[in-house]
Amino acid sequence: MDSDLVPDLEDADLDVYGWVLEHRSLEVDAVASATGRDPEEVRRSTQRLRRAHLLHVGPDDTSVAFAVAPDTAASQLVAPLEVQIRERERMISGIRAELGRFEPHYLQRRSAGESLEVLENLQDVRGALNRASDACVREMLTSQPGGGSRVPEAMQEALRRDEAMLKRGISIRSLYHHTARFNGPSQAYVAAASALGAEYRTAHELFGRLIVFDRELAFIPAQDGSWGAVVIREPSTVAYLCSIFEQTWDLATPFSNAAGQGLEEVAREIHETIIKLLGAGLKDEAIARRLGMSLRTARRHIADIMEELGAGSRFQAGVAAAMRGLLGADPGLAAAEAGPGLTDTGVPEE
Incomplete structure (x- = not known):
């Protein structure tokens, strides 16, 4: 997976994501206790989930968080890629159209x-x-x-x-x-x-x-x-x-x-x-x-x-x-x- 777009997610991220999905909370100690994970591991997991757009944290209270649907997170991540793909497709079409002007001359070499x-x-x-x-x-x-x-x-x-x-x-x-x-x-x-x-x-x-x-x-x-x-x-x-x-x-x-x-x-x-x-x-x-x-x-x-x-x-x-x-x-x-x-x-x- 391209780390510039989304980090490599780990098993701990599933546990943290499941906790937030159920409790709509991000109390690190509570999550660590419930999942059996180290608090520092929970913090790292939280960062990965936020980069993956799978987790949103309240702007005023970081203990308040909610899990985002995977499809929604994926759409947010791939949007820039889709823009690039469309641009590449336009470039490909332009190249084919430009070089296609030479096709009649090439085909003239065929026999009757x-x-x-x-x-x-x-x-x-x-x-x-x-x-x-x-x-x-x-x-x-x-x-x-x-x-x-x-x-x-x-x-x-x-x-x-x-x-x-x-x-x-x-x-x-x-x-x-x-x-x-x-x-x-x-x-x-x-x-x-x-x-x-x-x-x-x-x-x-x-x-x-x-x-x-x-x-x-x-x-x-x-x-x-x-x-x-x-x-x-x-x-x-x-x-x-x-x-x-x-x-x-x-x-x-x-x-x-x-x-x-x-x-x-x-x-x-x-x-x-x-x-x-x-x-x-x-x-x-x-x-x-x-x-x-x-x-x-x-x-x-x-x-x-x-x-x-x-x-x-x-x-x-x-x-x-x-x-x-x-x-x-x-x-x-x-x-x-x-x-x-x-x-x-x-x-x-x-």
């Missing part, structure tokens, strides 16, 4: 029909995501590449947003890389949101970062490597993105299978995928990005694989893997690295 909008900074992206979440009425789909790179603060914000949506009956489905199963914060996030009804699956590779609301509004990363995003409202493009999500979702593994054999299966799939990517000629950085793991972790896996294959070079590892039939048929692995993809960009994770 507002089917495409570029958000250039993290604050705008988060604000747009929060507004879209509030307006969502049916479903949210997300693809979140990266196994352990999610910022805890962003995850807390996303969990609060998701919780509000789930309580409104909105369906939430999210895709992660397999490596998310080995990340503590991601495990905790999924456990908390799953308990509220959200669904999560993981895959060894994802098409990129994507958030879709009600199959009408999609967010994808900006291509400049910033924390910006592109907001898409054009129906055919949003439907196409949703179809990519559904195809990946059907092939993904439920996150609930993370224990026991589930983790073993995930680890095996990651291991086999790295072998295929090595065979396709991808570099360490590209492999780490494709699988949503750190470069250090990717290099540790690669070193283990080369030792397992008895290879001294990537070329030898590729030959050995091919001879053992480990590469299989996986068209498009190298082609996906021909240009910057969704995972090369930076729509901030929820």
Whole structure:
């Protein structure tokens, strides 16, 4: 409690207040005797009660006092605060009105029909995501590449947003890389949101970062490597993105299978995928990005694989893997690295 407005009240104050309420008197010795309090303690209590406007003492006779209704005392204390709040509200309205004059110029940057909008900074992206979440009425789909790179603060914000949506009956489905199963914060996030009804699956590779609301509004990363995003409202493009999500979702593994054999299966799939990517000629950085793991972790896996294959070079590892039939048929692995993809960009994770 703000001591400038009202002191921290104590149990003794209840006794003194009750006595005055019943006897309309403030004889210190009488109050002390009846309440079992020390006279000096009664005097200090009286001062606190008067500062809290809970006790009024007669101007001529200090032994005459009366207790004030708590609601009345509270109204007297909060009156200055309410004046300040109203003043702050006027200031807020003024700021919004003044800056709102620039809104038309900002909106001019949207493409015709507002089917495409570029958000250039993290604050705008988060604000747009929060507004879209509030307006969502049916479903949210997300693809979140990266196994352990999610910022805890962003995850807390996303969990609060998701919780509000789930309580409104909105369906939430999210895709992660397999490596998310080995990340503590991601495990905790999924456990908390799953308990509220959200669904999560993981895959060894994802098409990129994507958030879709009600199959009408999609967010994808900006291509400049910033924390910006592109907001898409054009129906055919949003439907196409949703179809990519559904195809990946059907092939993904439920996150609930993370224990026991589930983790073993995930680890095996990651291991086999790295072998295929090595065979396709991808570099360490590209492999780490494709699988949503750190470069250090990717290099540790690669070193283990080369030792397992008895290879001294990537070329030898590729030959050995091919001879053992480990590469299989996986068209498009190298082609996906021909240009910057969704995972090369930076729509901030929820």
